[in-house]
Amino acid sequence: MTEMKSGAEVLLRALKEQGVEVIFGYPGGAVLPIYDALFQQEDIRHILVRHEQAAVHAAEGYARSTGKVGVVLVTSGPGATNAVTGLCDALLDSIPVVCFSGQVATHLIGNDAFQEADTTGITRQATKHNYLVRKGSDIARVVHEAFQVARSGRPGPVLVDLPKDVMVADAPYSAAPNTPHRSYRPRTEPDFELVTKAVHLMKLARKPIFYTGGGVINSGPEASELLRELVRLSGYPITTTLMGLGSYPANDDQFLGMLGMHGTYEANLAMHDCDLLINIGARFDDRVTGRINAFCPHATKIHVDIDPSNINKNVKVNLPIVGDAANTLRAMLAAWRADSVEPNREALAKWWVQINEWRAIHCLSYEQDKSPGAIIKPQYAIQRLYEATRAHERATGQQTYITTEVGQHQMWAAQYFHFDSPNRWMTSGGLGTMGYGLPAASGVQVAHPDALVIDIAGEASILMNIQEMGTLCQYRLPVKIFILNNRYMGMVRQWQDLLHGGRRSESYSEALPDFVKLAESFHAVGLRANNVGELDDVIAQMIASPKAVIADIMVDQDENCFPMIPSGAAHNEMILGPGKDQRAAHVSAAGRMLV
Amino acid sequence: MPKTPNQIHENTLRQATISVLVENEAGVLARVIGLFSGRGYNIDSLTVAPVDESGRQSRINVVTTGTEMVIAQIQAQLDRLVPVYRVSDLSEGPHISRELALIKMIGTGEARSEALRIADAFRARAIDATTESFVFELTGDTGKLDAFLNLMRPLGLAEVSRTGVAAIARGTRLI
Ligand SMILES: Cc1ncc(C[n+]2csc(CCOP(=O)(O)OP(=O)(O)O)c2C)c(N)n1
Ligand SMILES: [Mg+2]
Numbered sequence: 001m002t003e004m005k006s007g008a009e010v011l012l013r014a015l016k017e018q019g020v021e022v023i024f025g026y027p028g029g030a031v032l033p034i035y036d037a038l039f040q041q042e043d044i045r046h047i048l049v050r051h052e053q054a055a056v057h058a059a060e061g062y063a064r065s066t067g068k069v070g071v072v073l074v075t076s077g078p079g080a081t082n083a084v085t086g087l088c089d090a091l092l093d094s095i096p097v098v099c100f101s102g103q104v105a106t107h108l109i110g111n112d113a114f115q116e117a118d119t120t121g122i123t124r125q126a127t128k129h130n131y132l133v134r135k136g137s138d139i140a141r142v143v144h145e146a147f148q149v150a151r152s153g154r155p156g157p158v159l160v161d162l163p164k165d166v167m168v169a170d171a172p173y174s175a176a177p178n179t180p181h182r183s184y185r186p187r188t189e190p191d192f193e194l195v196t197k198a199v200h201l202m203k204l205a206r207k208p209i210f211y212t213g214g215g216v217i218n219s220g221p222e223a224s225e226l227l228r229e230l231v232r233l234s235g236y237p238i239t240t241t242l243m244g245l246g247s248y249p250a251n252d253d254q255f256l257g258m259l260g261m262h263g264t265y266e267a268n269l270a271m272h273d274c275d276l277l278i279n280i281g282a283r284f285d286d287r288v289t290g291r292i293n294a295f296c297p298h299a300t301k302i303h304v305d306i307d308p309s310n311i312n313k314n315v316k317v318n319l320p321i322v323g324d325a326a327n328t329l330r331a332m333l334a335a336w337r338a339d340s341v342e343p344n345r346e347a348l349a350k351w352w353v354q355i356n357e358w359r360a361i362h363c364l365s366y367e368q369d370k371s372p373g374a375i376i377k378p379q380y381a382i383q384r385l386y387e388a389t390r391a392h393e394r395a396t397g398q399q400t401y402i403t404t405e406v407g408q409h410q411m412w413a414a415q416y417f418h419f420d421s422p423n424r425w426m427t428s429g430g431l432g433t434m435g436y437g438l439p440a441a442s443g444v445q446v447a448h449p450d451a452l453v454i455d456i457a458g459e460a461s462i463l464m465n466i467q468e469m470g471t472l473c474q475y476r477l478p479v480k481i482f483i484l485n486n487r488y489m490g491m492v493r494q495w496q497d498l499l500h501g502g503r504r505s506e507s508y509s510e511a512l513p514d515f516v517k518l519a520e521s522f523h524a525v526g527l528r529a530n531n532v533g534e535l536d537d538v539i540a541q542m543i544a545s546p547k548a549v550i551a552d553i554m555v556d557q558d559e560n561c562f563p564m565i566p567s568g569a570a571h572n573e574m575i576l577g578p579g580k581d582q583r584a585a586h587v588s589a590a591g592r593m594l595v
Numbered sequence: 596m597p598k599t600p601n602q603i604h605e606n607t608l609r610q611a612t613i614s615v616l617v618e619n620e621a622g623v624l625a626r627v628i629g630l631f632s633g634r635g636y637n638i639d640s641l642t643v644a645p646v647d648e649s650g651r652q653s654r655i656n657v658v659t660t661g662t663e664m665v666i667a668q669i670q671a672q673l674d675r676l677v678p679v680y681r682v683s684d685l686s687e688g689p690h691i692s693r694e695l696a697l698i699k700m701i702g703t704g705e706a707r708s709e710a711l712r713i714a715d716a717f718r719a720r721a722i723d724a725t726t727e728s729f730v731f732e733l734t735g736d737t738g739k740l741d742a743f744l745n746l747m748r749p750l751g752l753a754e755v756s757r758t759g760v761a762a763i764a765r766g767t768r769l770i
Contacts, residue, residue: 121622124622125633129678149677154675181677186675308671308674309671316664
């Protein structure tokens, strides 16, 4: 039987059926009926952010740390346009988010009404799909469809635009949360014959490597388990992308670290020299491949991806397999056990000898003067933070989640903070959105109230969504903001020094706030470490505090992020950094364009 | 660096006629066009109209030019759009493509009679006439229409309206 309720009530009922527990949002005229309905129920919690961009990032943090769909509610016009950056971010990183936006009443659409924006038009290329709901009878169906589209296949953001009159008027409700979509049926089961072929290639390889990405994380924790099983069974080396960190334990011997522009020497050289590349859930992003025509020049390439459009997009592969990462890994394990051929252990042993030679360069080593008054190296700050959280985890069982902003600190976090489990690492990879980390961390903390959630930040990035300190305070979210304060947009400065004759155009962080006082003004704790002697204590106080904390860590201003593959260069043309490699960075004109 | 035969093949451009069956929902055409402009693909021609009884499904025919890799990408990108049911590159097999043009000729005297003679040879129909003008209707593949228009140009061609390409596979093959 179909009952009649207001459109807003139908919306909330459909959300409850989808299992939604939290919405990140911000009110306004066009969504008042929805806020009114929210007020009159208790099942769904609303977290009031301070900016709609932050609502989307918070939903992303929530989604990435739980595997559930993140939900956003914003008003029409400026509310919706503020959300666009977040939607783009979720699109590029394949994060399942459903964003509901208010819209002016249907009869006003197209009339330049107050706070009207063509939201579906503006977000068409910023979402996986979007809808404008014109009739009350469509609300429930569209909501269920939106969740289905957001989470299935390659996940992504979906926007649902809701005109005010549709939310006010009565609408029928008939439950149908999981009817199959009419046209959207992404393939998730791999072709077993291709899997068998792939496994056969794997068995014959002499210099194989696994290169895995966010697809493994998105597929759910089981995919990471299966990946571990396959990697261990094979004995092959593995490297992951920025998005894939945590899918394989970072401290395991077979893990070569992250690859790509700021990846490890051993990972990138192994990529360059391998004879078989097994890509699972990564998309040959330009930050990973470097110069395309010099990418893995000797390798046969297997590519497993849930999105057929990722196949042969940037790099032509020999054996594409379309399927979900977990399903494909399961099939690969079965095929591996069924294939009687033994892997070439002798060749493999030689391959490991070679890899260990590359490893012996210790590309991530850095020099830290340990005297108490010494300047803190940013790498050291992350390393100490990592060690402290590890010890804390062992002592208390409290789990650690890391988000980041964008810049050098993000790369150092990726290099020096080691992840053993999926869903613990939230960073803006594809869009590279400064201002992501703080709201994302608040979303993570909402989902995991008892966890230790740290945003590793830069002093420039943190100011992009600093207003979210208010959200932390209101909901008592004890997020820790660990600022590597180098008084520079360090990543910009690094490129300027490298490519633009050291002309540091507009990259100095002038007129910074006093972050300690800033924290205090938002009822949080502010701490500062000026030198090595103060670092560990500040980290300990930060972790121990039951409140939100900003820890302002004054780090070496001149430190650069290494190793580095300059844009447009090949994996074997890495720069290792001062004292390690005397080769001057040679960046071609074409490379400069790729920045 | 000299190019390997493989690279030469990879860089060869070809024209493809791609048919897409879509859910007839608001914005679906904008989505398809946005995909082409956003990703820098060419559109040589594009047509769209509902094709099923209920009017819920539309067929879009796109003629595009690109390398094999780009044409495969275009299909994959189209296929992942949520309202898309099926995508097919008709140019992979025998197929028929047709467009219709309405062609207005203005003029008198010898040019006018020459135009009529050529129209006859092309089996274009005069569907409107005044003492100074004709409107011809011509159906055929793009090449035939182009050839006809080239001949008409010096004879008083004043205006052209073309539908763009509708295409279908030969035999029993479906989209
Ligand atoms: C919204 C946005 N604007 C601009 C950029 C370009 N950008 C990338 S890193 C960076 C500097 C970041 O500085 P900071 O947060 O201090 O980090 P650091 O590199 O110093 O660690 C800038 C401006 C960006 N990624 N995002
Ligand atoms: Mg900085």
